[in-house]
Amino acid sequence: MNGHEGAEWAFRLRALTSGYGDRTILRGIDADIPAGCLTSLIGPNGSGKSTLLRALAGLQPYGGMLKLAGPGGEREVCGISRREFALLAGVVPQGFHPSYPFSVWEVIGMGRLPCRGLLGGQFTREDDERIVAAARRVGVEELLSRPITALSGGEAQRVLIACVLAQDPPIFLLDEPTSALDPNQAARVFGLLRELAEEGRTVVAVVHDINASLAFSGHYLALREGRLIARGPMRELNGNVLQSLYGTPFLPYRSERGDVMWRALAE
Numbered sequence: 001m002n003g004h005e006g007a008e009w010a011f012r013l014r015a016l017t018s019g020y021g022d023r024t025i026l027r028g029i030d031a032d033i034p035a036g037c038l039t040s041l042i043g044p045n046g047s048g049k050s051t052l053l054r055a056l057a058g059l060q061p062y063g064g065m066l067k068l069a070g071p072g073g074e075r076e077v078c079g080i081s082r083r084e085f086a087l088l089a090g091v092v093p094q095g096f097h098p099s100y101p102f103s104v105w106e107v108i109g110m111g112r113l114p115c116r117g118l119l120g121g122q123f124t125r126e127d128d129e130r131i132v133a134a135a136r137r138v139g140v141e142e143l144l145s146r147p148i149t150a151l152s153g154g155e156a157q158r159v160l161i162a163c164v165l166a167q168d169p170p171i172f173l174l175d176e177p178t179s180a181l182d183p184n185q186a187a188r189v190f191g192l193l194r195e196l197a198e199e200g201r202t203v204v205a206v207v208h209d210i211n212a213s214l215a216f217s218g219h220y221l222a223l224r225e226g227r228l229i230a231r232g233p234m235r236e237l238n239g240n241v242l243q244s245l246y247g248t249p250f251l252p253y254r255s256e257r258g259d260v261m262w263r264a265l266a267e
Contacts, residue, residue, distance in 0.1 A: 008034070008035040008036070008069065009032040009033060009034055009035060009069060010033050010034065010035040010036075010068065010069055010171060010202040011032070011033040011056055011066065011067065011068055011069075011077075011202075011204075012032050012033075012065065012066075012067040012069070012074070013029050013030060013031045013032070013033075013064070013065065013066055014030050014064055014065040015028050015029075015030065015063075015064035015065065016028070016029040016030075016052075016055065016062055016063070016064040016065065016066055017029075017062060017063040017064050018048075018051055018052075018054075018055050018060050018061065018062040018063070019051070024226065025048045025051040025226050026048050026051055026052060026055070026062070026226045027225075027226040027227050028064070028227070029052070029064075029223075029227070029228045030228065031221055031228055031231055033056075033202070033204060033219075033221070034202070034218075034219055035069065035200075035202045036197060036200045036201065036202060037197050037202065037203070037218040037219050038190075038193050038194050038196075038197040038203040038204075038205065038216060038217045038218050038219070039202075039203065039204045039205070039217065039218070039219040039220065039221065040205055040206075040207040040210075040213045040217040040219070040220045040221075040234065041053065041204065041205065041206045041207060041220075041221050041223065042207050042210055042220055042221070042222050042223070042245065043222055043223035043224050043245055044224065044245060044246055046225075047223040047224050047225060047226065047245075048223050048225075048226040049206040049223055050094065050175050050206055051226075052221075052223065053173055053174075053175050053204065053206050055077070056077070056089075056173055056204060057085075057089060057091045057173050058077050058078065058080060058082070058085045058089075059091075061078070062077075062078070066078070068080065068088070070088055070170075083114065086113075086114035086167070086169075087114050087115070087169065088169055088170060088171055089169050089170075089171035089172070089173055090111065090163075090164030090165075090167045090169040090171070090172055090173070091164070091173045091174075091175075092157075092160045092161055092163075092164055092172070092173070092174040092175065092177055093160075093175055094175035094176045094179065094206070096156055096157065096160055098148045098149055098156070099149070100149070101147035101148065101149045101150070102147065102148050103144065103145055103146065103147060103148070104135070104140060104143045104144050104145070104146050104147075104148055104151070104159050105131060105135075105144045105145065107148050107159055107160075107163055108131045108134055108135055108144075108159060108162045108163045108166050109123060109127065109131050109166065110163055111131075111134070111162075111163040111164055111165070111166035111167035111168075112127045112130065112131070112166055112167065114167060115127075115167070115168070127166075130166045130168065131144075131166050132144075133165075133166075134162040134163070134165035134166040135159075135162050137162070137165060137192065138158040138159075138161050138162045138165065138189075138192065139158060139188070140155060140158050140159055140162060143155060143159070152180075153180035154180045154181045154182065154185055156180070157177065157178075157179075157180045157181060157189075158181075158185075158189070161174070161177060161189065161192070169201075170200075170201055170202065171201065171202045171203075171204075172193070172196060172201060172202070172203045172204070172205075173204050173205075174193070174203070174204070174205040174206065175205075175206045176205075176206050176207070176208050177189055177193070177205055178190065178209065178212060179208060183212070186209065186212045187212065190212060190213055190215075190216035190217075191216060193205060193216060194216040194217075194218075197218065205217075210237075210242075210262060211261045211262060213234075214234060214237070214259060214260065214261065214262075215257075215259045217234040218233065218234060219231070219232070219233060219234060220232065220233075220234050220237055222237075222241055222244075222245055224244070224245050229241070229244055229245065230244070230245075237262075239251075239252060239262070242262055242264075246264065248264050248265060248266070249264075249265045250262045250263065250264055250265065251263045251265055
């Protein structure tokens with residue numbers, strides 16, 4: 001079912017389990033997440049998508065095998081230090097609610113901290129250039145002097161993505177990166193994520209709006225009740241998979257651009 005036969009993998013999952021206390025969420029997941037590809041994690045609420053993303057990010061205890069392929073070879077995620085992992089992967093969480101009025105410049109600049117060594121110090125010219133370039137790429141350059149607490153949810157979400165861009169890691173992990181965005185902004189963000197994948201980066205995103213990601217994702221993993229029920233190229237996602245995920249039939253149709261889209265039907 002993997003549409004990237006022969007392609008290198010970024011993460012390898014075997015019999016992966018995870019949960020919270022006595023509650024098991026992920027139940028024996030086997031999958032390879034391809035490198036240099038935008039992979040969407042899809043499924044209904046409570047299916048384990050965010051838990052899986054947290055495990056990939058080294059933020060969630062797990063059982064089984066979860067390996068990351070990097071410059072040093074294949075390594076278990078749980079054996080990589082947080083500092084080293086910050087050089088390998090950037091994480092955009094869901095529901096970012098800042099309470100301190102850091103400027104947008106300062107928030108994006110936090111992405112440069114893993115690259116600066118233990119002693120830190122003043123930002124260099126390269127740091128400043130990367131901050132501006134990241135802000136420009138996500139369309140928040142005019143907000144650099146604004147406090148993050150004064151931004152809309154969509155603006156703050158784009159600032160978080162810019163922070164990871166400034167970090168410049170080979171892997172991007174995003175939990176519903178377009179949840180606070182309107183359709184136009186969502187398309188712009190997914191377009192950026194596809195560009196990052198085309199540049200050779202590995203991008204994994206938890207996706208709620210499947211139609212928003214269809215035209216941009218290269219691969220998908222479909223989760224239901226903590227189990228992997230399907231995976232493969234996004235172009236091969238079909239109504240049978242969607243019905244098994246969400247328990248209702250889906251009707252395919254075409255957008256104005258000619259893209260295949262899906263609409264849930266009430267039974």
